[in-house]
Amino acid sequence: MTDTIFALATAAGRAAVAVVRISGPATLHVVSALAGKVPPARLAALRRLKHRGIELDEALVLRFQGPASYTGEDAAEFHVHGGRAVVDALMLALADLGLRLAEPGEFTRRAFENGKLDLAQAEGVADLIDAETEAQRRQALGQVGGALTRRYDRWRDLLVESLAMLEAAVDFPDEDLPEAVAQRARPGLVALASEIDAALADVSRGHRVRDGYRIALVGAPNAGKSTVLNGLVEREAAIVTAIAGTTRDIIEVPLELGGYRVLLADTAGLRDTDDVVEAEGVRRARTWSSEADLRLWIVDGFHVEQLDLDEGPVLSAGDWVVINKMDIADPAAASLVAKGLRNRGLMVTTVSARAPGELDRLKAALVDHVTEALSGSEFPAATRLRHAERLREARAFLARALSSEGLEVELAAEDVRLTARALGRITGTIDAEDVLDRVFSSFCIGK
Ligand SMILES: Nc1nc2c(ncn2[C@@H]2O[C@H](COP(=O)(O)OP(=O)(O)O)[C@@H](O)[C@H]2O)c(=O)[nH]1
Ligand SMILES: [Mg+2]
Structure with missing residues (x-):
């Protein structure tokens, strides 16, 4: 009992x-x-x-x-x-x-076991309790309401239909040509594959809403990274001095931009150094920034003519360059450099981070950028890494099903079953005990 x-x-x-x-x-x-x-x-x-x-x-x-x-x-x-x-x-x-x-999460686990919630909804409950921003709240509430579940249920229905067609071909091999019967499953599977591809293309969106959109401030020592960070978060989170190499470890500051949770990281200035502590800081800076969703390359406008575009940090298209210290910079030199950077597909903004209010423009542009990146017309297909992993696994089984279907009907049917199983793990229809333990143990006691 x-x-x-x-x-x-x-x-x-x-x-x-x-x-x-x-x-x-x-x-x-x-x-x-x-x-x-x-x-x-x-x-x-x-x-x-x-x-x-x-x-x-x-x-x-x-x-x-x-x-x-x-x-x-x-x-x-x-x-x-x-x-x-x-x-x-x-x-x-x-x-x-x-x-x-x-135990932590035991009430919700019982709700799950009694069929009141599926696993994705239960995770939504945990996320709702942890929600700090408007976007986190909206997403978590949608998940509790079954927004994620509905998509997976629909996909599973499609798979079950296709499976029925494939099984018919296996069970009645004498009827016309089994291959021809099996071929009827194809359009449904192809359509599903492209839906999953679309979901995978924006697989990190829901995750970013939940855990925070990561923005790294990178650039040479003394360019003004810490000043920009403090200005954006409106407090002295990082130490600012005229001494190059002041920031050594990563300073990660959460902030809210347009209702979204954002993690802003001030990093050690990228330079070669013999100081072991600073060198480790530079290494961490590179790792954090390579995994960030957006990099802001802060450039010292006063020395802008010395800037070697090829010596900069590793940036991707869509990253931003902030030419700082415009109060003491030569505007003509800055605009020449800005032009070169824009030609490389980078966004360029000029500011004077030390001047009060100057960062408001940058902040407003960041709000637009984050909103654009994280808002979407559809509820995300994944809000946790766990979901994304299963989704990729499902897609791989589906690819295999599509390659063998028509040739080996039985193998195709098995791969379709595996696809459904991978998707079922997301909502907990196929429940692996260890997954459940992991999900519910992250809850607080009393929920
Ligand atoms: N004139 C001027 N100096 C600035 C500006 N932003 C930062 N600084 C100064 O540049 C120096 C280095 O700034 P800091 O933020 O520590 O640079 P970091 O090494 O990139 O983090 C400090 O003395 C700042 O006061 C600016 O917009 N104008
Ligand atoms: Mg600094």
């Missing part, structure tokens, strides 16, 4: 109200033991909670009758005064009544 579990559902510490929730078969018994008369399901009732003759608190008691509850089991919530002693007394009483403290 399943345990009945309990946990504090609200944050620990002094608060106006604290919510302790319980779930499992002993719910009714426990509610009546503590609160006396059991309130009707889904109606809050004010009750004096008592245990072993001692009053614990006056609380709102809310009870749910399984399966119409979050977990799908009988469940209840006690809304008590949010003092530590009150919460402790109630939790001790629950333990004394034979209940067990829930």
Whole structure:
């Protein structure tokens, strides 16, 4: 028989109200033991909670009758005064009544196991709890509502249809030509392959909304990277001095741009150095920036004529160059360099990072850029690395199915089955215990 579990559902510490929730078969018994008369399901009732003759608190008691509850089991919530002693007394009483403290994510895991949520929706719940920006909130809520699930369900339906056609060809090999029957599965599979390709092309979008869009500030020492960072985040996050080589480790600062979470990294100036600490900083700077979504190459405008475009950091098309120190730079020289850089497909902005308000233009341009990169008309097909990996795996099986289909019908059918299985892992229809453990253990206790 399943345990009945309990946990504090609200944050620990002094608060106006604290919510302790319980779930499992002993719910009714426990509610009546503590609160006396059991309130009707889904109606809050004010009750004096008592245990072993001692009053614990006056609380709102809310009870749910399984399966119409979050977990799908009988469940209840006690809304008590949010003092530590009150919460402790109630939790001790629950333990004394034979209940067990829930593991992290155990309520949601039960909801999953009772079919109230699929795995992607459960992950959405965790993301909603962690959401700090508007875009994270929107995405997580969409995922809880099944926006990701619906796409995978549709894909699985397509696969099941194709599989039926392939199996017909296997089962009735005498009917006309099995190859001809199998060929009927082809258009559906081809269409699905191109949908998955489109999803894979923007596979990092959902992930970036969730974990943050990464922008690296790179460039020579003293160009003004730390000044730009501080200006953008509007506080002194990085040390600024006139001494080249001041920033050695990566300073990663989260900020919100246009409702999106962004990670801005100030890095050690790229130069050859004998200082081992600085050299390690330069190595980390290169790694971080090569994995970033956007690189801002900060250039010292005062020395702009010395700039060797081929000596710059490794940039990709779409990266930006910020020519800084325009207050002391020669505008003609700067615009000549800007022209050369634009011809290489780079975006160029000129600023004076030290002048108050000058970075607003750069910030506004970054907001537009991030919004453009992360907003999309469709809900992303992947919001975690886990999803992207399974999606790639599914695509590989599908490619194999398409190459053998018509020649080896049975092999094609097996590959279609494997494709469906890989997709099923995303929503948890095919559940591997280790995946579930990993997903739910990242939850907080009480959810
Ligand atoms: N004149 C002028 N000096 C600047 C500007 N931005 C930064 N600096 C100065 O350039 C020096 C190096 O700046 P810092 O941000 O530490 O450069 P980093 O090594 O690239 O991080 C400091 O003395 C800054 O005050 C600017 O727009 N104009
Ligand atoms: Mg610096």
